[in-house]
Amino acid sequence: MITGLVLLASGAAAGVFGSLLGLGGGVLIVPLLTLGFGLPLRESVSVSLVSVIVTSSAGASVYLRKHVANLRLGMVLELFSASGALVGGLIAFMLSEQVLAGLFTVLLLWMALSMLRRSDRPAAAPSDAASAPDDPPARPSFTDTLAGPGYRVHRLPLGMAGSTLAGLVSALLGVGGGIIKVPAMHVAMGVPLKVATATSNMMIGITATSSAVIYLLRGQIDPFVAGPTAVGVFAGATLGSRIAHRVDTRLLRWLFVAVLLYTAFEMAQKALGR
């Protein structure tokens, strides 16, 4: 019973942190379950995918209601992220725990680097200029129909490639893949950052479902671990979104970078079999 409560509290902590830092929480849950509770990495990934679906569904409902997420663009890109997740979900069963731990170490280091770069960046990203609206086209193409208020979509193939990669990474490592999708949409496709974040959040649900189904039907999801973790993540993410405006995220970001680097070190040890 105590362990169930600890799982719930850990999920809540991951949810609060994830929400404050704009992450799905998967990148925190997998190391937490693997290093903190000693669960096999593949089982941690499966539990994390369930939590990712919780945060995506809860977040997407708000973003869609407020019309921040771009449903049309998201549906086109999620076809590619779901395909990537299908492949990743199958590959995950062929890779050893050590290889998965090695890949997770790379992901953690990449995220730490991204967080550091984000903290150095001024409030308005220079690439936001790329999303300035152009003149409406005389004969709209398919890509033109994916545009939103005040912006057009560019370089759709790049977004498709990024989404496929995000799906692959999501299924292999139990994360949402927003770390790939958001830059792909914002930087490569010229979608405003707020819309890219909201659309990525919506897409994550389908991406995680593609691989979660594989884990579920192959008996890799432990209901007694997934249940408390999912409830905790939801409660934490809800709390995080309510206190976000009161918290100094710069300090939190530095703390998070330190946690990521420490976790990367521990994961690397696991990858090396130590």
Place this chain on the structure above:
Amino acid sequence: MSGAPLASLSAVAATAARLETIAARLLTWGTRVALLFVLAGVIGMATSGIDPMAAGAFPPYSLTAIPGQLAALRPEGFIWAGLTVLVSLPLGRVIVSGAGFLAAHDRRLALVSVLVLLVICASVVAAISLEG
């Protein structure tokens, strides 16, 4: 510039906005229902003294066994029911959106919805065949 393409783009945007509202409602209520089931299962775990980290195999997932587990008030039944609803939610969103795009004669987006569902079906088939 002709008015027709602009009108068609605004019609596309209006359809998308309507579908976004419907999808939002589905996700809101679906998440609530799913989490209520999971929460009931977690409370059941606590009252039954189940230790999630105890050694031994955990109860396997079986869609057909869930009604029986629910009737017997077994915690895993509630959690599996919640997780089933949860995993179905993004699919429900795609089905609702696809039907809406089809009704609005937006065949390309309706086709995209069908393809997304086919990828999920492929995941199910792959999981079952690998299991066998």
